[in-house]
Amino acid sequence: MATARSTIYEVASRSGVSTATVSRAMQGEDGMSAKTRDRVLAAANELAWVPDGRARGLATRRAGIVGILFHDLDASGEAEEESPLYLDEVIRGAERAATAGGDALLIAATRGRSGRELAFSVSGKVDGLVVLARSVSKPDIAALSRTLPIVTVAIRSRSNPFDDISVDIRGAMRGLVEHLIVVHGYRDLIFIGGPARSPDSMERFAGYRDALRTHQLPVPSSPYADGGFTEAGGARAVRALLTERIPEVIVCGNDEMAIGALGVLRTAKLAVPGDVAVTGFDDIASARHVRPTLTTVHQPMRDVGEQAVRMLLDRIVHPDAKRRAALLPTEPRIRRSCGCAVRTTPHRSSSTSTRATPAGRRLS
Amino acid sequence: MATARSTIYEVASRSGVSTATVSRAMQGEDGMSAKTRDRVLAAANELAWVPDGRARGLATRRAGIVGILFHDLDASGEAEEESPLYLDEVIRGAERAATAGGDALLIAATRGRSGRELAFSVSGKVDGLVVLARSVSKPDIAALSRTLPIVTVAIRSRSNPFDDISVDIRGAMRGLVEHLIVVHGYRDLIFIGGPARSPDSMERFAGYRDALRTHQLPVPSSPYADGGFTEAGGARAVRALLTERIPEVIVCGNDEMAIGALGVLRTAKLAVPGDVAVTGFDDIASARHVRPTLTTVHQPMRDVGEQAVRMLLDRIVHPDAKRRAALLPTEPRIRRSCGCAVRTTPHRSSSTSTRATPAGRRLS
């Protein structure tokens, strides 16, 4: 149990060489006699020695660690807001890319007001940082960038000077709504939005408007209601809606609200999609399991994580390359709730480069 | 964009003090004049200087980073196995505990055979390691432990010499099955298991047997079928079962298989729970959304992560304390599929110390 790390010096003396040689052996340099290398490696093994990452980092100016900063709503007790599940996908993707690049991934959640402090403490430990939207304030990001390469996720404002990876939310919602209009011929749609001031929420609504405009339908200036991105909020909004009228389709800003809507409609004895169609957004796991199965849009969150880290790794190597920004495409998941009669869809052939996430792999 | 980190020397000379003073100021030591401290802090601020974690780590012999090692099945293309969702919860919990303790969390997934290498590379970067079951081989864990404090998760064999956090799977399954027997009076149960050689799977079955034995029911020596912990596997097993007979209850080793079972039963026009009851295990998000809602057991995965890291932090400070192991309790989630007529259950009062995870917060 007593943990006494051994050092390169012990390994050196035990194998009768200098520390330089030990170092070279550990890095698999060439220009060494195989015999010497084996002796060194054997000694290292016997002593259970692993080069100290801190010392190595100090000497090479490279920690071999990249960080990702996100905002953990759930833990801050900040709101009733659902902890965003997609975060996990992003993190997994980031981990994968980091490991593939030979680095390790440091994760840190800002909560409430403590973001600033956290960010700076983390910044001393990593070679670069992926910063998710809403985790750190713009000025703080700017300050961090004075010491570190930064890649942002989902910060698409034109003024964002950093490399960025985002998902084409607006285009995705537009595509989904066009499906409703073109394929199903719906003309009477209602949009239930998320928190009014959330940029993400606004994007979704903008895509909705895009589609209506394109097809010469009346374009509302604001969502019918703010369902707060929660199941309960969605239910509430639909309950209110039903006291007024019954539209052809209820387009929801996310899956949670759509699921809430389905619940209310069932209670009201309205058939989905027979009497009303419903769509969601995000493709959470439950979307496949509610009845009817929910038509929605899948966001490639794992790809977001992967690409963000890959971009960061790149930026670390080429600090002066010109800024890059990527807009990742989404995948519609057409199921039953929009009115499509989906036969048991065969597994998609795995030929595309976009990897399916577990949630989407099997269709209901 | 050009990133030139400044050093303590620049801060020192800019504020007209020695590096020692700068260091002291950054650590908020007392025994300093407020004036000097402010000068130093101001200089640090102007230079956007953050102490280099590597150098600091080298000097203090403490990186301020703990790591967690898990196995990412999904990425290895190793099997059809579902990527274990609970992992995300564990990671989030671990992150929370690490951040709370002032440390950062490094995450790394072993995939396929590369685990060994990864583990050692990570071990140089952290102060301690949480190792999840199945991510690293026992001998490798032993080797790692020669350099680092280790806490294992879900390695409950009596020979495990390390601190461990596990969930009382066996007791949980036993409790669930007793509910079926005692409350509902079922006597004719069937168990669909996971991969036969998985220790986790075996635990679940053991709990099932415990319950039967206690109530003097016939105790099978093996599960009725191996559903591989997947939805498809569960469906397959139930399809086979139905060609033979219809039991009172189908107890599934996890939720995925239970959901597969529900699908097959629906197709077969069998009412759940009217004709057959079904139970799952794990309480994945979908369990609340399938119809009927699924009776299952919730595992406190977030707590697992939190406690593991807390234990590790403790171990780092007290390397010679005696070994500790904790067995975390689970929470049954009694819903409809077992035959209980669940009225809208009120929110549980938040008086218990066990925190509810998002998935369980709202009942259907």
Added chain:
DNA sequence: GTTACGTACGTAAGCGCTTACGTCAGGAAT
């Protein structure tokens, strides 16, 4: 006015690596 401390800060020795140079065999070329 000395002595004796306490306070506030400076000095410099590491922490455990990497790597630019330097050294030293031994073989090729002359």
Added chain:
DNA sequence: ATTCCTGACGTAAGCGCTTACGTACGTAAC
């Protein structure tokens, strides 16, 4: 037999911090 490489390794100077000591100054006690 010299000279000149070249390959294989050793030397030692950092990398950017922390911290045990040391020093200088001011204050209190006498």
